[in-house]
Amino acid sequence: MGRLPDFYERGNYGDGREEYALKSVLEQAPAGDAAAAIRALDAFHVRWTLLNVGPDKGRTLDEAAQLAAALSRFRSGRQTVNFLEVGSYIGYSALRIGLVLKQLANAADLSQTDETRFHLTSLERNAENAAVAEKIIAHAGLSQFASVRCVASVEAFLGELSSEERGEEDASPFFSFVFLDHQKSCYLRDLLLLESANAVGPLTVVAADNVAGRLHLENREQAIARGKRKKPCGCVNKGCNFLQHVRNSGRYAVCETVCSEATGDAIEVVVGRCAEFSGSSMSDSTTLDLSGLRLNDSSLLFRCCDKLPLPALPDVRNVDLSRNLLKLDLGGVARFLRRLRGPVASVDLRRNVLRAAALGVEKGADEAAWSPGLALLIEELLLSSDAGEDSGVAPVVDLRFNERCGAAWLVQRARDCEDVQMLLSPWGQLVGARPSDRDASFLRAQLEPLPSRALSERLATLFGCSVDPDCEREELMGQLLRRYAATGRRRTVAAPADYGHAVGEARLKELLRLMRAWVGGRHGGTHERPSVQAEHYMILKRPEGDEGPQGPQTLSTLLAAASAGPTEAATKAAVADGSWKTRRARAKLVKHFELWDCACGVLKDADPAFFANQFTQLAVTHNFRGSPHIDKQNTGPFYAVSVGDFSGGEICIERDAETVVCVATRHRLCQLDGRHVHWVNEWRGEAESGAAAVAERFSLIFYPTAGAFQPPGPALCGGAVPVSSIDAVSRSCE
Numbered sequence: 001m002g003r004l005p006d007f008y009e010r011g012n013y014g015d016g017r018e019e020y021a022l023k024s025v026l027e028q029a030p031a032g033d034a035a036a037a038i039r040a041l042d043a044f045h046v047r048w049t050l051l052n053v054g055p056d057k058g059r060t061l062d063e064a065a066q067l068a069a070a071l072s073r074f075r076s077g078r079q080t081v082n083f084l085e086v087g088s089y090i091g092y093s094a095l096r097i098g099l100v101l102k103q104l105a106n107a108a109d110l111s112q113t114d115e116t117r118f119h120l121t122s123l124e125r126n127a128e129n130a131a132v133a134e135k136i137i138a139h140a141g142l143s144q145f146a147s148v149r150c151v152a153s154v155e156a157f158l159g160e161l162s163s164e165e166r167g168e169e170d171a172s173p174f175f176s177f178v179f180l181d182h183q184k185s186c187y188l189r190d191l192l193l194l195e196s197a198n199a200v201g202p203l204t205v206v207a208a209d210n211v212a213g214r215l216h217l218e219n220r221e222q223a224i225a226r227g228k229r230k231k232p233c234g235c236v237n238k239g240c241n242f243l244q245h246v247r248n249s250g251r252y253a254v255c256e257t258v259c260s261e262a263t264g265d266a267i268e269v270v271v272g273r274c275a276e277f278s279g280s281s282m283s284d285s286t287t288l289d290l291s292g293l294r295l296n297d298s299s300l301l302f303r304c305c306d307k308l309p310l311p312a313l314p315d316v317r318n319v320d321l322s323r324n325l326l327k328l329d330l331g332g333v334a335r336f337l338r339r340l341r342g343p344v345a346s347v348d349l350r351r352n353v354l355r356a357a358a359l360g361v362e363k364g365a366d367e368a369a370w371s372p373g374l375a376l377l378i379e380e381l382l383l384s385s386d387a388g389e390d391s392g393v394a395p396v397v398d399l400r401f402n403e404r405c406g407a408a409w410l411v412q413r414a415r416d417c418e419d420v421q422m423l424l425s426p427w428g429q430l431v432g433a434r435p436s437d438r439d440a441s442f443l444r445a446q447l448e449p450l451p452s453r454a455l456s457e458r459l460a461t462l463f464g465c466s467v468d469p470d471c472e473r474e475e476l477m478g479q480l481l482r483r484y485a486a487t488g489r490r491r492t493v494a495a496p497a498d499y500g501h502a503v504g505e506a507r508l509k510e511l512l513r514l515m516r517a518w519v520g521g522r523h524g525g526t527h528e529r530p531s532v533q534a535e536h537y538m539i540l541k542r543p544e545g546d547e548g549p550q551g552p553q554t555l556s557t558l559l560a561a562a563s564a565g566p567t568e569a570a571t572k573a574a575v576a577d578g579s580w581k582t583r584r585a586r587a588k589l590v591k592h593f594e595l596w597d598c599a600c601g602v603l604k605d606a607d608p609a610f611f612a613n614q615f616t617q618l619a620v621t622h623n624f625r626g627s628p629h630i631d632k633q634n635t636g637p638f639y640a641v642s643v644g645d646f647s648g649g650e651i652c653i654e655r656d657a658e659t660v661v662c663v664a665t666r667h668r669l670c671q672l673d674g675r676h677v678h679w680v681n682e683w684r685g686e687a688e689s690g691a692a693a694v695a696e697r698f699s700l701i702f703y704p705t706a707g708a709f710q711p712p713g714p715a716l717c718g719g720a721v722p723v724s725s726i727d728a729v730s731r732s733c734e
């Protein structure tokens, strides 16, 4: 205990552990990875106590910072997000706040220009601590978003501000967020200083760590109840004088007090009231822009909206909540709208991560029912639009481009909804209920099969963007789409008409006959993969040992069975051994042996080596509408050929990040590597001799799923291919 006064005076332990913590961050966290740096400090803190706010209260801190960014939109639109921290120590909380700012900047895709500053100034009295904090922040790649300033006190900081930092000559720096985490005895004094300098004010979020916890306050209340004390505690050591001020001065609304089980103290989050704040300087006063703020269903803005001192925004008609992380429940958004008490007529919820279940009760239940959250949202909109000038016009809920919200039943229900205009991405547009619903003419649909890692790589290598490893997929996708749209670096070209192997007339005729017979057969063909958009779809597996030394169940046995007609006895004989699955696959082959045999003939003629060594499965499709996908099960490239009366229907494949090549497979067997994103172009039925057009496109895909894995090579692997430009550019997403 003898060390305590010195400890408080110094602001660190004086035993070198802070330097040691820096070393462990440098060793354990990759450069530029802020989340890893935070984890390294958390791990260090478990063994060697540090003065950090820690992970539990740290999450409240993140939320408070995010709330501050959202509330700053009420004041100044997108202009500035200027944060202040008092007490950096070695930069742990600065890392957390800086990461929030970085993610917000990424989500908003705003560059760090003068108009759009996302910045934290962190004050630290101890020069050794400040030096360590600066190094950790730099290592985490957050220097652009957080800087440490070594000053003796808040008073000194305010005195030292340059006119540039003040904004205008005599103006004060206005902070959207202030985090007090230095000496509790100074919290009140320093907050009053900031208030009198107008550095905090309406809608500023103030968070203070280590204030009196529940136990301390409850003890006081009990003592008052027992008549032992007269007033609540106003001590300085637990920040009680500060709590008295923020709770009772009328200047702040208490948003949340979160007690830490581990330390027994609390972090208090309050928001400046708007008494002197009549309106805002939002650039567009009819839209409250809360887009790209990473708000989720339980964000403080929604969770505590009843307590927040939100200003009146009498002109706001639209609340833009697009590009956030809303996922499960729109009830919070509904309560937030009620709290706004304005004549809001539309809510923009595009590009969140809402799922069908969050919008409607289960498929098949009451046809007209929406989920309770959405029902509440609709109710609020109806109430507020009735009150507004635009009454009579149906309010709008824009739910387009949400993940898995393209289900047909939901789209139908939205169409039937008369009270509000419910906008959903129509079937297949961008992100549908399933990958097979993607509309390939949209660039987003073409990028959707790529993993997030590939999206980041593309942003970095193609567009030279530095990508935050913590960036969410939705943000990455948004950034990539915007870059493509801005630079026009995506083109569609055609492979030469003579790419691949021409298939002989006789074989084509025979194939068409057999495939028509398959779909028109006794059972009307098969559709083995209902998730795929096709009228019929069948997979035939090559039996083992059909080449070379014959096993007991050979192709010739099957052939004999087939040529005897797929009678029950012959089939039984052919499929006598093996597992249930194997026997079923063989029985199917016997049944469709003619088709199999003819198809194999086509492949054998063109590429005998592929036929002998690689080909294991044949997909037979009828009227397949292929959405962008990657063949993840394939061990090498495939061959494709299509027949029927149709035009269009080329296979489009990404040759590189900038080029899509369309390969016409009608009557030609073409080799492609399906481990690259590919899809089938739109196609139309051709009118046969004056008759009405009949949609008929059959295709055969020969692919390998076993044997040695060949690393993916060029998309068009059937030889060097010059491509000719065709005039088609993928549609951007809006």
Ligand SMILES: C[S@@+](CC[C@H](N)C(=O)[O-])C[C@H]1O[C@@H](n2cnc3c(N)ncnc32)[C@H](O)[C@@H]1O
Residues within 6 Å of the ligand: 010, 011, 012, 051, 052, 053, 054, 086, 087, 088, 089, 090, 091, 092, 093, 094, 123, 124, 125, 126, 129, 151, 152, 153, 154, 181, 182, 183, 186
């Ligand atoms: C509890 S630590 C801060 C922890 C840090 N916020 C975190 O969570 O990572 C308190 C720090 O405040 C600093 N400090 C104390 N009084 C200060 C003042 N008046 N101005 C600036 N820094 C101060 C101390 O040197 C110490 O480093």
